[in-house]
């Protein structure tokens with residue numbers, strides 16, 4: 188098996204540091220890491236006049252993990268708040284490349300969010316349906332293999348280094364769907380889990396575990412998991428004590444409760460605050476946190492019942508609990524009210540719980556955005572989400588609103604390129620960078636990633652940038668239209684199935700008939716979801732006339748002849764975007780072909796195979812969607828292009 192791809196840290200990424208002098212002041216494991224990095228980059232230790240100086244200087248920069256970088260053209264001096272700041276300063280110097288020492292300037296660099304987390308949905312056992320990694324598109328797990336923790340953790344070490352370089356500081360190693368085997372990570376497997384924590388530690392990353400709410404029953408033999416039961420409370424306290432004895436810097440628990448079959452407090456007549464606080468109190472003496480997911484909805488809906496709306500569920504369950512969660516509970520909210528669709532409105536939960544620490548949950552793994560067979564750069568989507576001003580155009584952005592940090596579902600596996608499609612590495616990179624600084628421009632982050640990963644060749648750079656820059660918009664263009672969502676193959680969530688979920692229990696409908704399409708979520712005549720937003724968005728989403736085009740069908744059921752703000756009718760928009768989207772994918776395939784001979788042949792070959800599949804899939808989407816709506820509406824394409832009635 189060839190060595191795994193170096194991600195954004197090939198040897199060339201530190202070439203500008205080779206032969207230069209360095210001074211690294213301070214002690215501790217992270218400082219040792221920086222020293223080892225500098226030595227590996229070919230730097231020479233020196234004294235106070237070193238070209239690069241990295242020192243922990245109390246009071247230099249106040250917030251945790253931050254540093255102040257002063258450059259004078261010849262030297263770069265990083266004064267760091269703590270040893271994590273020193274590690275981040277090192278990787279900033281790497282990222283800056285040959286420009287690391289100039290121009291003369293001083294600036295303080297601090298993370299926007301204290302918790303910047305990746306959630307792995309890795310299983311210990313190979314799950315009969317979901318496999319080794321749930322929604323994993325990059326091979327097996329880097330942590331587990333066939334029912335056991337891996338002995339060889341060298342992939343984990345390389346991963347930890349790459350994550351440190353983009354500022355990630357928390358990793359949950361197992362799936363939030365905790366099956367019986369995975370539940371035992373909390374007890375029987377602690378020694379092995381501690382081995383993984385040891386690998387992450389030198390990179391400033393703390394380990395978290397997903398746990399089952401039923402652990403006291405599954406693992407402790409108790410007859411209940413009721414949060415009010417004293418035996419249950421002591422069981423969790425003792426479990427936490429044992430974890431911290433094995434892993435002193437353990438981060439905490441991630442919990443999916445009362446969701447898609449996972450157990451939770453509802454079974455005992457308790458609510459989610461009762462459930463979350465139970466675990467939080469076990470972790471509190473040790474400084475741990477609970478990430479309690481707000482992804483709670485009825486997945487056994489009756490499609491005939493028009494009063495139930497999955498989009499409402501998180502707000503209905505959680506907003507009444509605002510203020511009841513302990514300080515070390517973080518309620519983790521998916522960015523949209525449904526499920527990581529290519530387009531959804533930002534969840535109203537973020538603006539309904541001012542007294543609760545909320546975390547934003549994103550999905551780096553491309554469950555609904557092409558399974559890492561399609562090259563889809565999600566940076567622009569995340570920037571839109573992070574920038575959403577839920578309380579008004581002059582009010583804070585979502586990024587400024589969340590106090591519990593950012594988490595995202597990871598996209599790596601034991602694949603040679605880590606992420607299946609080599610270009611999907613850009614999403615992992617961008618996630619880390621945007622979690623660190625949510626104001627970075629997605630295009631600039633893409634440029635950074637391309638330069639670090641592929642080097643300075645201008646044609647390669649512009650070729651890859653052009654392929655990825657509009658790739659999210661392209662994917663949106665040829666899949667479910669105008670925010671209506673889903674239309675994917677049930678189960679796998681890959682490829683088109685327009686009615687795949689239309690009569691299913693999962694609550695994901697588009698309600699297309701011969702006259703129109705979309706879900707009426709207005710307060711006046713629909714499910715009332717629009718009314719879960721504060722103003723001005725409650726009013727904006729309430730009316731089709733003020734709902735942004737890209738979300739029209741998420742909020743309203745309209746005739747195919749409804750005219751969008753763009754001037755097009757809904758039906759013509761569907762035809763135009765689907766033809767254009769598939770056409771754009773053909774151009775991307777051609778653009779990738781231009782890179783032959785200019786990039787690593789193995790990367791090129793993998794990309795060529797996947798772009799061919801992306802084009803096949805985009806055409807399939809185009810044809811199924813266009814044909815479906817032509818058949819439903821009977822309205823011809825104004826341009827008379829080939830559809831299949």
Ligand code: GCV
Nearest residue numbers: 308321322363364443482526
């Ligand atoms: C881990 C979606 C996915 C599931 C996932 C779930 C979740 O429903 O399809 O695979 O389960 O989200 O986020 O918990």
